[in-house]
Amino acid sequence: MLAVLMLGVVLVAWAVVSRRAQRYSVTVPIAMAASGLILTSGSHPLVDVEVTGPVVRHLVELTLAFVLFTDATDISMRWLKEQRGVPIRMLLIAFPLTVLLGFLAGVPLLPGAGWWVCAIIGAVLAATDSTPILPMLHDDRLPAGTRHTITVVSGLDDGLAAPLVLLMLAGALATVDVQSVLIELLIALIAGVVVGVGGAKLITMARHLRWSTVEAERVGVLALAITAFSAAEVLHGNGFVAAFVAGIATRATAPGMPRSSLQTVEDFSTVLSAAVWFVFGSLIVPAFMDGLEWRVFVYAFLSLTLIRMLPVALSLLGTHLPWRERWALGFWGPRGLDSMVLGIIALEQLSGLDADWVADVVVVVISLSILVHGLSARYFARWWLHGPRTRRHPPREPAADVS
Structure with missing residues (x-):
């Protein structure tokens, strides 16, 4: 309960200073991870977090379910068609290439990890999170299409990474059964479609008939995410x-x-x-204090640069985008909540050296990403993308003539 108390205190403190903190690109991930690091460090930490316990497991699973649901609601089929295939190229070409390069880099750099574990790490770190760079995504000096592409792709690749990581975990634990995995995915597909379509139709109908209130409709949408996740698990x-x-x-x-x-x-x-970011902060000190090998930092550097940027650049060959925006889409792929949650799920099932490699690599990559991407986002937009500051808000429309 003390951990919940401290989490509440930190959230209140963040709410008080959030506007001023964002001026310096200090986002929620940075603030919460730093709080978790400080409050769980030392020989007598104020808060003790059991990362592999059932409470944390249920927390991260539910969090990932909500994140996947909300990310998916940002996807507009009409917008995807208007983008001339750019997001689709990044998902169908860049994403699998990123997983492949992550695997290939892990084989020589993570000795003893095994091919399945290298594949798990590659898939975990292929998922991107736009949260650490929210200041940049709200900066109108970055082209609107590029900002929305980063947001949408970060949501879509999470949906691809989650089942891929679970499949690879089954392989690492020698429990892989292709038929059962396909059945699980089929059940999930049916449950998601039935809950999403049925729930959306009910909510829309209730709104038209004026049976529901705005507040109740919001709760109903929240319940759709819970129902879809739990229905699939029950089945x-x-x-x-x-x-x-x-x-x-x-x-x-x-x-x-x-x-x-x-x-x-x-x-x-x-x-x-x-x-979950608070929990992640508790992992930073143990990972760095245990004496990280130089191979971990080399892998982290490659993961944040070549492993991500090269596949994106290759996937966008022949598109209408200028090279500056192509490299922007490649560089701005921060690792965050989704990689963290998938990493914690992997940690709970792995053991020994396999768990150590996953913990070390994921913690270092995410730590460097939230610092490099998060702290530099607003300044990068100002310096590189559009140069002079432009007006942040569109001009107000003239008042309508009601005479």
Whole structure:
């Protein structure tokens, strides 16, 4: 309970100083990870976090489900068509190439880890998170299309990474059964579609008939994410895939649903994400104090540069994008909450040297990413993308003539 108390105190403190902190690109991930690091460090830490315990496991699983659902609701099929295949290229070409390069880099740099573990690390770190660079994504000096592409792709690749990591975990634990995995995915797909389509239709119908209130509709959308995840789990399917599919189905079924309807699920996801970032902070000191090998830092450098940037550049060959924006899409792929959650799930099931490699690499890559990407986001946008400062807010439209 003390950990919950301190988490609440930190969140209140962040709410008080958030505007001023964002001026220096200090985002929620940085603030919460730093708090977790400080409060769990030392021989007599104020807060003790059991990372592999059932409480943390349920927390990270539910958090990933909400994140996948909310990310999926950002996906507009019409927008994807208008982008001339750029996001699709990044997902179908850059994502698998990133996993492959991550695997190939891990084989020589992580001795004793085994091929399955190298593949797990490659898939875990292929998932990107736009949260650490929110200041840049709100900066209108970056082209709107590029900002939205970063946001959408970070949501879509999470949906690809989650089942891939779980499949590779099964292989690492020598429990892989292709038939059962396919059945789990099929159950998840059905559960996600049924919950997303059915729930969105009910909520839309209730709004048109004026049976529901705005507040109740927000709770209903939150319940869709919970229902999709739990229904798939009860039916022995993949809850993460179900939550992601439900988010896509909800957006496709009710494209006119007001953005405000998602406010509650987004706020709930933000609180849970803050808690997971707090847990991540507790992993930083043990990882660095145990004496990290130089190979881990080499892998981390490659993961944040070549392993991500080269596949993105190759996937965008022949597109209309200028090279500056192609490299921006390649560089701005921060590792964050999704990689962290998938890493914690892997840690809970692995043991020995395999668990050590996953913990060390994931902690170092995410730590460097939230610092390099997070702290430099606003300044990078100012210096490189558009040069002189432009007006941040569009001019106000003239008042309507009601005479």
